[in-house]
Amino acid sequence: MYFLLINLSLVNVLSISITTPKMLQNLGTHRKSIPFYGCITQVYLFLWTLATELLILTFMAFDRYAAICHPLHYTLIMRKEMYIGITVSIWFVGLANSTLHVGLLLQLSFCNSSIINSFFCDYPALLKSSCSDSSLNETLCHVSAVIFGVCTCGLTLTSYLFILRAIFRIRSAEGKKKAFSTCSSHLTIVSFYFSSAIYNYMRAGTTSSSVEKDKLVSLIYSVVTPVVNPIIYSLRNKDVKEALRSLTRRDPLPETLKTQSLH
Secondary structure (H helix, E strand, C coil), X not given: CHHHHHHHHHHHHHHXXXXXXXXXXXXXXXXXXXXXXXXXXXXXXXXXHHHHHHXXXXXXXXXXXXXXXXXXXXXXXXXXXXXXXXXHHHHHHHHHHHHHHHHHHCCCCCCCCCCCCCCCCCHHHHHHHCCCCCHHHHHHHHHHHHHHHHHHHHHXXXXXHHHHHHHXXXXXXXXXXXXXXXXXXXXXXXXXXXXXXXHHHHCCCCCXXXXXXXXXXXXXXXXXXXXXXXXXXXXXXHHHHHHHXXXXXXXXXXXXXXXXXXX
């Protein structure tokens, strides 16, 4: 689980580093501009992190399924070679997906339209800005949304259905509480990230959608989720909890310490 959390942290750092610095610069300088190839680089890297994070979250759900439903066989199922190999494959699949979309994006022409109605170079917003036929791009975007969004979300929910069934079979209340706490943080992130990403990318290229609503939804999966991720997972760590308690609790010094300090 910690190995997967490291990969999730890496993809979150990369994701928020792609969009937020330029967005803050535009807000500070009021220029609101980005070079064309800078925009292409931004959408390329963001699509990479988007697909990679969806796959990592799905793999984390399978890891929780193996830990809760098959605890005695967990070390056999999640062997080191297996989870490292799958994680490396996830990064390469995300990279291949991004390369395909950006390669087709470069075939489009944008005429005199240089305005992207979004706070960063989001792929659906770029398709709306194009003046050439983007039907192939839209079709592939929908296919990717189904594969990386709907299918992976289905696999994640399936894992949690088996997990819930296993939890309800646990007799002790303490055991149920521990199992629920293991999955709660991951399920919270999944619900936010999957729903917002699927919503925007399934509707890529449609002109009937509300631009302001699309911006708000893209803000969730591009900025909010990467920021909230480490907070939610850190609050499950006992050391972090103890550190927060020590900061908020102001206990008086014991009498023994006060006496010793006088000597």
